[in-house]
Amino acid sequence: MNSIISSxxxxxxxxxxxxxxRTWLYQMVKEVSEVFGYSEYEGPFIEKIDLYAAKSGxxxxxxxAFVFEDRxxxxxxxxxxxxxxLARMIAQRQKQLVFPQRWWSFGPFWRYxxxxxxxxxxxxxxNIDLLGTDSAVSDAELITVCAYFFNKVGLSPDEVKIxxxxxxxMDQILEELSISPELKQDIFRLIDRKEKLSPSAWKDYADxxxxxxxQFEGLKSVLNDKELWKRSEDLxxxxxxxxxxxxxxxxxxxxxxxxxxxxxxxxVFEAKDIDKEGRSILGGGHYGNLVGDVGGDPLPGVGFAMxxxxxxxxxxxxxxxxDFASSTADVLVTVFDEALFNDSLKxxxxxxxxxxxxxxxxxxxxFQKQLKYASRIGVPYLIIVGPDEKEAEEVTFKDxxxxxxxxxxxxxxVRIIKEKLA
RNA sequence: GUGGCUGUAGCUCAAUGGCAGAGCUCCGCACUGUGGAUGCGGCGGUUGAGGGUUCGACCCCCUUCAGCCACCCCA
Numbered sequence: 001m002n003s004i005i006s007s008x009x010x011x012x013x014x015x016x017x018x019x020x021x022r023t024w025l026y027q028m029v030k031e032v033s034e035v036f037g038y039s040e041y042e043g044p045f046i047e048k049i050d051l052y053a054a055k056s057g058x059x060x061x062x063x064x065a066f067v068f069e070d071r072x073x074x075x076x077x078x079x080x081x082x083x084x085x086l087a088r089m090i091a092q093r094q095k096q097l098v099f100p101q102r103w104w105s106f107g108p109f110w111r112y113x114x115x116x117x118x119x120x121x122x123x124x125x126x127n128i129d130l131l132g133t134d135s136a137v138s139d140a141e142l143i144t145v146c147a148y149f150f151n152k153v154g155l156s157p158d159e160v161k162i163x164x165x166x167x168x169x170m171d172q173i174l175e176e177l178s179i180s181p182e183l184k185q186d187i188f189r190l191i192d193r194k195e196k197l198s199p200s201a202w203k204d205y206a207d208x209x210x211x212x213x214x215q216f217e218g219l220k221s222v223l224n225d226k227e228l229w230k231r232s233e234d235l236x237x238x239x240x241x242x243x244x245x246x247x248x249x250x251x252x253x254x255x256x257x258x259x260x261x262x263x264x265x266x267x268v269f270e271a272k273d274i275d276k277e278g279r280s281i282l283g284g285g286h287y288g289n290l291v292g293d294v295g296g297d298p299l300p301g302v303g304f305a306m307x308x309x310x311x312x313x314x315x316x317x318x319x320x321x322x323d324f325a326s327s328t329a330d331v332l333v334t335v336f337d338e339a340l341f342n343d344s345l346k347x348x349x350x351x352x353x354x355x356x357x358x359x360x361x362x363x364x365x366x367f368q369k370q371l372k373y374a375s376r377i378g379v380p381y382l383i384i385v386g387p388d389e390k391e392a393e394e395v396t397f398k399d400x401x402x403x404x405x406x407x408x409x410x411x412x413x414v415r416i417i418k419e420k421l422a
Numbered sequence: 423g424u425g426g427c428u429g430u431a432g433c434u435c436a437a438u439g440g441c442a443g444a445g446c447u448c449c450g451c452a453c454u455g456u457g458g459a460u461g462c463g464g465c466g467g468u469u470g471a472g473g474g475u476u477c478g479a480c481c482c483c484c485u486u487c488a489g490c491c492a493c494c495c496c497a
Contacts, residue, residue, distance in 0.1 A: 006487085009487090009489095109497080113494090113496080114424095115489085115490085116490075118496095123497065261496085270497095279496075281497080283497070305496095306497065307496085307497025308497080334455095366453090366454085367455055367456065368455090368456070370457095372457050372458080375458065376458090382456090384455075384456080387455095400457075
């Protein structure tokens with residue numbers, strides 16, 4: 001045990017039961033994306049560091065990327081996010097693509113961070129973007145995709161909520177409070193921290209930024225104003241659209257949603273557990289110009305990303321994960337003795353040719369051991385071929401769950417088993 | 423990058439500074455063509471790693487690694 005080389009910090013081993021969950025999640029994401037007419041795409045897992053230099057938050061690249069030098073001396077990064085890659089891919093074909101484009105992806109990402117709950121160094125992320133449109137209804141569509149996904153996997157509006165705000169509205173508020181644009185990032189951070197700090201600590205934070213008493217009070221009352229969204233045309237449209245479509249229950253206005261990434265320019269949103277337990281499940285928003293930094297023509301859009309780590313935590317918490325069969329085989333063929341080994345192998349082959357997932361025991365051992373093995377790995381059905389069965393041109397077909405068994409004619413075996421499995 | 427908690431058998435956990443244990447799992451047998459039960463037996467450990475204090479360390483100290491949690495940031 002001591003000699004086993006440990007896995008890389010922050011990575012996860014996907015044992016079959018974990019892989020089943022990951023695959024299931026991918027299926028859900030795929031079905032939701034495609035029912036909205038989005039096309040799947042994928043980029044490289046490694047990129048030149050330059051791609052990220054201009055974009056993203058600086059910290060994301062400078063401090064959280066896995067960077068190495070290749071043999072040619074270029075600095076290469078394991079991708080910490082997909083948006084810059086998407087921007088490049090779009091920019092390269094900007095002249096030939098018909099907009100709006102609807103794209104989605106599900107793949108691995110790496111960030112060199114300290115692992116904790118809901119956060120690993122290697123994780124999977126669902127990215128979905130609607131490109132080349134500036135309308136608030138587009139923003140509403142992406143939020144609908146979120147809600148649709150939650151609904152599909154069985155997370156109710158009593159369990160998760162999508163919190164929505166508008167960067168544009170917040171900009172306007174800051175202007176009205178006469179807060180200088182240079183302070184904008186700091187104020188956004190201040191807003192972001194309100195929940196995490198005690199009231200007095202939060203006040204200290206504000207004082208340190210140089211907010212006047214008047215500005216501080218103004219900001220505070222704005223953040224408590226649940227009706228503030230009515231001042232934003234975009235937000236009004238978003239909420240109206242969602243109510244029309246019927247997913248309004250999932251959505252709630254929250255003036256404290258800001259989002260860290262600075263390329264968001266309009267609607268921003270993130271989904272969280274209703275009691276705000278843990279980190280957000282997904283986050284996204286409207287960006288004014290996706291491809292500007294990689295040399296394309298200005299192109300707006302809206303999109304979000306969902307990480308698999310937090311998604312699994314929430315799905316587990318609310319019991320939304322289906323029961324996955326412990327074995328992927330439906331039938332196990334036992335081996336009676338050396339003389340009948342070939343008969344078992346042939347029967348197994350016959351079943352496989354008919355598309356039935358079949359395991360054949362590969363050694364001659366005590367029957368009890370084979371039966372126990374079948375039971376332990378969770379195969380539902382057993383085929384027994386002994387001298388009696390061979391003589392009668394039959395097999396014994398045993399249902400391990402019901403503990404019943406019957407004899408099947410060899411000629412009818414495949415047909416009957418297929419019926420049972422249907 | 424900062425701080426806190428935790429590392430003992432495959433798993434869950436015990437052991438006042440004094441012989442490293444239990445339950446579960448696993449394997450074997452009782453059981454020569456029928457599993458989960460029961461009984462009996464067995465395998466299993468450099469106590470995460472390295473150093474120090476001590477007659478003696480799972481226990482105290484230092485270092486390091488890993489996991490978890492929070493900050494930061496974000497999926």
